[in-house]
Structures are given as C-alpha cells and as structure tokens.
Amino acid sequence: MSDTNEELRVSKIRDGTVIDHVTGGQALNVLAILGIDGEGDETVSIGMNVPSDKLGRKDVVKVEGRELSQSEVDVLSLIAPEATINIIRDFDVVDKNRVERTTSVTGILVCPNHNCITNADEPVRTEFEVFDNGVRCSYCGTIVREGDVAERIDARGVGETAL
Amino acid sequence: MLEDHLISAAHLSRDDIEAVLDRAESVDSAGRAGHGSHDGHVLALCFFEPSTRTKMSFESAMKRLGGETIDMGSVESSSVKKGESLADTVRVIEGYADAMVLRHPSEGSAKLASEFVDVPLVNAGDGAGQHPSQTLLDLYTIRENAGLDGITVGIMGDLKYGRTVHSLAHALTNFDVRQHFISPESLRLPRNVRYDLHEAGAQVREHTGLEEVLPELDVLYVTRIQRERFPEEREYRAVAGEYRIDNGTLSDAHPDLTVMHPLPRVDEIAPEVDETARARYFEQAHNGVPVRMALLDILLGGDR
Ligand SMILES: [Zn+2]
Numbered sequence: 001m002s003d004t005n006e007e008l009r010v011s012k013i014r015d016g017t018v019i020d021h022v023t024g025g026q027a028l029n030v031l032a033i034l035g036i037d038g039e040g041d042e043t044v045s046i047g048m049n050v051p052s053d054k055l056g057r058k059d060v061v062k063v064e065g066r067e068l069s070q071s072e073v074d075v076l077s078l079i080a081p082e083a084t085i086n087i088i089r090d091f092d093v094v095d096k097n098r099v100e101r102t103t104s105v106t107g108i109l110v111c112p113n114h115n116c117i118t119n120a121d122e123p124v125r126t127e128f129e130v131f132d133n134g135v136r137c138s139y140c141g142t143i144v145r146e147g148d149v150a151e152r153i154d155a156r157g158v159g160e161t162a163l
Numbered sequence: 164m165l166e167d168h169l170i171s172a173a174h175l176s177r178d179d180i181e182a183v184l185d186r187a188e189s190v191d192s193a194g195r196a197g198h199g200s201h202d203g204h205v206l207a208l209c210f211f212e213p214s215t216r217t218k219m220s221f222e223s224a225m226k227r228l229g230g231e232t233i234d235m236g237s238v239e240s241s242s243v244k245k246g247e248s249l250a251d252t253v254r255v256i257e258g259y260a261d262a263m264v265l266r267h268p269s270e271g272s273a274k275l276a277s278e279f280v281d282v283p284l285v286n287a288g289d290g291a292g293q294h295p296s297q298t299l300l301d302l303y304t305i306r307e308n309a310g311l312d313g314i315t316v317g318i319m320g321d322l323k324y325g326r327t328v329h330s331l332a333h334a335l336t337n338f339d340v341r342q343h344f345i346s347p348e349s350l351r352l353p354r355n356v357r358y359d360l361h362e363a364g365a366q367v368r369e370h371t372g373l374e375e376v377l378p379e380l381d382v383l384y385v386t387r388i389q390r391e392r393f394p395e396e397r398e399y400r401a402v403a404g405e406y407r408i409d410n411g412t413l414s415d416a417h418p419d420l421t422v423m424h425p426l427p428r429v430d431e432i433a434p435e436v437d438e439t440a441r442a443r444y445f446e447q448a449h450n451g452v453p454v455r456m457a458l459l460d461i462l463l464g465g466d467r
Contacts, residue, residue: 115290117271122248124275136355139271140292143355 013043016064018086018093019076024049026080027059029150033075033108034063042066055082074105078135078149104129104138110154116140168277168284169458172298172330173359177337184303186457187450204230204463207260209253210287211238211267216426216448217287217297221264224455230463233259250279257282262462265289283462291326297425298330300454301384304447308421309381312339317376319345320386320406320431322352327425328386329356336363343376344369347402350392373406377416383408384423385431409433413441423447 022030027046031037036044043064052058059080067087068076076083077099087095107125111118118126118139128135134145144152169175206225210218222232235241235256243252249272256263257280265273266287273286273293288294305311316335322328322344332352335342342365344352351369352360360367370376377383388406393399407430413420424432424444436442 113270115268115270117249117267117269117275117289120249120269121246122275123250124278137271139274140290141270141355143358 012091013045013062013064013088014091015089016062016066017068018088019061019063019068019080020058020084020086021052021055021082022059022061022080023082024055024057024059026150027061029079029153030059030061030076030083032150032153033072033079034066034068036063058082071105071107073099074102075108075149075153077101078105078130078146102130105135108154109135109144109149109152111137111140111142112144112152113137113140113142116142168273168286169295169462170273170277170284170286171293172295172334173293175295175334175337180299180302180334180337183299183454183457183461184306186460187299187303187453188307190453190456190460200460201225201228201230201463204228204262205260206230206232206459207235207256207263208232209235209256209263209265209267211243211249211265211272213237214266214288217266217294217451218264220451221285221287221296221455221459223452224459227452228456228459228463230261230459249276253284254279262459285458285462288326291324293330294326295330296451296455296458297327298334299458300447300450301327301331301423301425302334303450303454304423304443305382305421307450308443309419314339314381315341315343315379316382316384317343317345317373317380318384318386319373321350321388321392322346322386323350324389324392325386328352328384331384332356332360332365333363336360336365341366341379342368343380345371345373345376345406347371347388347406349402350388373408373412374415377413380417380420382421382423383416385428386425387427387429387431403431407431407433408436410435410439413439416441 019030027048036042045062047060049057050060068085081101083099085097086093104127106127109126109128111126116137116139118124127138129138134143135149136143208218208221225232238244253276260282262283264285264287265276268290270290270292272289277284286293286295318328332342348371357367385408388403390399420441421443422436422441426444426448
C-alpha cells in the first residue's frame with residue numbers, strides 16, 4: 001500500500017501543513033511542539049499507527065491554516081527524525097521537505113534544571129545544543145537524553161512566547 | 164574570547180589561560196601594589212548572594228589597578244527584591260561601570276546577563292555552575308608550584324556538587340595533565356561533567372580511596388564534603404572521615420606534593436599540614452588578587 005492512499009484515511013486539508021512519517025506514537029508530542037492543546041481554533045487531524053512501507057508504523061498530523069516555525073521544525077527533528085513536512089495550498093502539496101537535524105534548538109523545550117536561569121522570569125528563550133544522543137542546555141549545561149526530549153516540551157508554549 | 168566576557172572556564176583556550184597567567188606573573192613579580200593603569204575605570208560588583216571573600220578579592224584587584232569599585236549592595240536593599248529581572252538590573256548597572264562582576268544563585272545567570280550588556284562581565288559564580296576566576300587562580304597556583312604540563316593531579320572530596328572542581332577539571336584538559344578523581348561513590352563526578360571531560364580527550368580515572376593514587380600525585384586538590392549532602396549525620400561522619408588528610412595520610416606522598424583547597428575548610432585538612440611546605444592553600448587564596456588584576460586588566464583593554 002502506498003503512503004498516498006494512506007493519507008486518505010485522514011481528511012484532506014485545504015491550506016496548512018501535513019507532517020508525515022512521524023515516528024509511531026509521537027503524534028501527540030508533535031501537537032505539543034506546535035502548542036496545540038485543543039484550546040485554539042485550528043482544525044487538526046491525526047493518524048496514529050498508520051501502516052507505512054518506510055517506518056512500519058507512522059503517525060500523521062495535519063493542521064489547517066498553519067505553517068511551522070524553524071524552532072518547531074528543529075524540535076520536531078529530535079523526536080521524529082524521519083518526518084516530512086508538506087505545505088498544502090488549495091489542496092495541493094506546494095512544498096515538501098524532510099526535517100533536518102540541527103546543531104541547536106531554541107524555545108519550545110524547557111530545561112529540567114529548576115535552578116536554571118531560563119526557568120526564572122527572564123526575557124529569554126531556552127537554547128539547547130544538539131549532540132549525538134541528546135541535547136544540552138546552553139545556559140546551565142544540563143543534558144537531556146534523546147529519549148527524554150519529548151518530556152521537556154513545554155506544552156503551554158511558554159518557551160516560545162516568553163520573548 | 165577573553166576580549167569579551169568571562170563566563171565559563173570551559174570557553175577558555177590554552178592561549179587565553181596562559182595570557183592571564185603570564186600577566187598575573189608579571190603583576191606578581193612587580194609587586195602587587197601600584198599598577199595604576201586603570202585610573203578612572205569603575206568596576207561594578209553585583210552580588211546577588213553573599214560571597215565576601217570573592218568580592219573583596221575583586222575589590223582589591225581593581226583598586227590595585229588604580230580603578231574604583233561600586234557595589235550593588237545586598238539584594239534585600241535593591242530593586243531585585245521588588246521583582247526586577249536580572250536582565251533589567253544588569254542593563255541599568257552597565258551604565259554606571261566599565262566592567263561588572265556577577266555572582267548569582269541561578270545556573271546560567273552569567274551567560275544570560277552577558278547577552279544584555281556590552282561592558283565586559285565576569286562570572287563570579289552562577290549557582291552550581293561556573294566560577295572561572297577561581298579556576299584561573301587554581302591554575303596559577305598549580306603552575307607556580309608544579310608546572311602545568313606532564314603532571315598528575317588528584318581532585319578529592321565532593322566532586323558531585325563542587326563547581327570549583329568541575330571548572331578546574333575542564334580547564335586542565337588544555338594541558339598535559341593526568342587527572343584522578345577521588346570521592347565517595349555518592350559524590351562522584353556528574354554525568355555531564357564526565358561526558359565533557361571525555362569529549363575534551365581526558366581519561367577520567369575515578370577512585371574511592373586516596374591511598375591507591377597518592378604516590379603518583381604532584382598536586383592534591385582537596386574539597387569539602389558538606390554535611391547537608393547526607394541524610395544522616397552518622398553516614399556523613401563515616402564518609403567524610405575517609406577523605407580527611409593529615410601528615411600521617413600524606414606520608415606516602417611525593418615529597419614535592421602541592422596540597423590545595425579552595426577554602427574555607429572545616430576539618431578536611433588537619434592544621435598540622437599547614438606547617439609543611441606542601442600546604443599551598445593560603446597562597447592559593449592570595450593568588451586571587453594578581454590573577455583577578457590580570458583578568459580585569461585584559462578585559463578592560465590594558466596594553467597587551
Ligand atoms: Zn538550563
């Protein structure tokens with residue numbers, strides 16, 4: 001079965017973004033990265049554990065009327081390294097990119113060190129350097145292992161809006 | 164790097180370190196008083212938590228350079244208490260001074276502050292994070308007593324929470340130094356520090372007892388094991404007792420061993436050791452002045 005057919009299982013969108021080939025089980029974390037908690041007015045559809053030739057099982061997230069910021073893409077690359085980002089305009093894919101692992105991510109992630117200055121009430125976005133098996137806070141040096149990165153996503157989007 | 168701010172010893176290259184130590188050495192040999200090249204320069208002392216010695220050491224250094232110091236005073240009496248952010252505080256104070264020294268209880272505070280100011284900023288301790296001027300004076304003391312290449316250094320005590328230790332260990336990776344880490348299992352080097360040392364090409368050798376490495380050491384750096392790291396008094400006494408040194412403990416050491424300690428000590432080094440040529444911890448504390456003079460001189464753009 002091709003991926004194109006599978007995409008039909010989730011309703012089509014007119015304008016927005018389809019994040020495909022998300023590592024199975026990570027769809028809700030993708031929503032957290034986007035700061036989507038159901039309180040806003042975005043139309044969102046999610047496919048979870050969709051059979052995939054490439055990944056075995058994958059998740060798909062479709063968001064109407066929304067494109068991703070670079071920070072969002074950077075964090076996405078940590079939890080779903082195989083993800084592809086499709087920009088949709090008028091039901092057509094106008095741009096398709098694979099996420100790329102970056103050397104650092106800003107915003108979105110929260111430092112687990114409560115005594116880190118980024119957790120105080122300061123006008124600063126978090127910043128983490130990315131290395132082979134995790135990320136490290138550029139301010140206090142605390143390391144978050146790759147498997148724990150999803151837990152550090154600031155679901156309230158504070159990391160993003162603090163500035 | 165050094166022409167900007169001094170935030171972390173980890174950012175210092177061997178050249179940076181040597182530039183400071185060489186300058187400190189020339190300050191020292193000329194006599195520490197009267198380097199009046201910074202007449203009219205003002206250093207702001209921003210201590211968000213008390214550290215009288217570090218503050219006095221910076222004050223002494225600036226005054227011996229011919230400059231002046233201004234002091235933010237205690238946090239209780241300042242705008243910080245009214246909820247002002249660190250970013251705002253330092254942006255106000257930078258207008259009063261040519262350089263600033265920051266001591267703050269949160270890790271990463273110095274990096275954050277440096278992003279908001281244009282005057283050189285020296286980190287004088289950010290929570291459990293970095294304290295690079297302490298590291299420089301440690302390196303200076305090691306260099307004066309044992310040289311900085313082809314030596315073996317043992318660092319003993321609380322290696323988990325001791326930021327002095329972390330900074331020193333990082334900095335030593337710039338030199339040909341074999342490092343041994345001696346601590347109780349519960350207070351060994353944290354994972355991120357081990358990772359960094361490993362990345363820097365150092366081999367981290369950890370021990371639970373001093374005896375096995377003591378004869379190899381040129382320098383023994385002792386730190387305090389604090390009571391509050393242990394849930395029970397009994398456990399603390401048992402552990403701390405094993406990491407205490409006296410002349411008996413040191414009988415197997417190399418005759419030229421240099422014993423260092425960031426001070427204050429409690430009882431981890433017996434007073435009888437003070438009388439021996441090995442004891443270098445008071446000299447180490449005094450070295451804070453020429454090293455900070457050198458540092459401030461470089462950051463304030465003294466002649467190179
Ligand atoms: Zn942090």
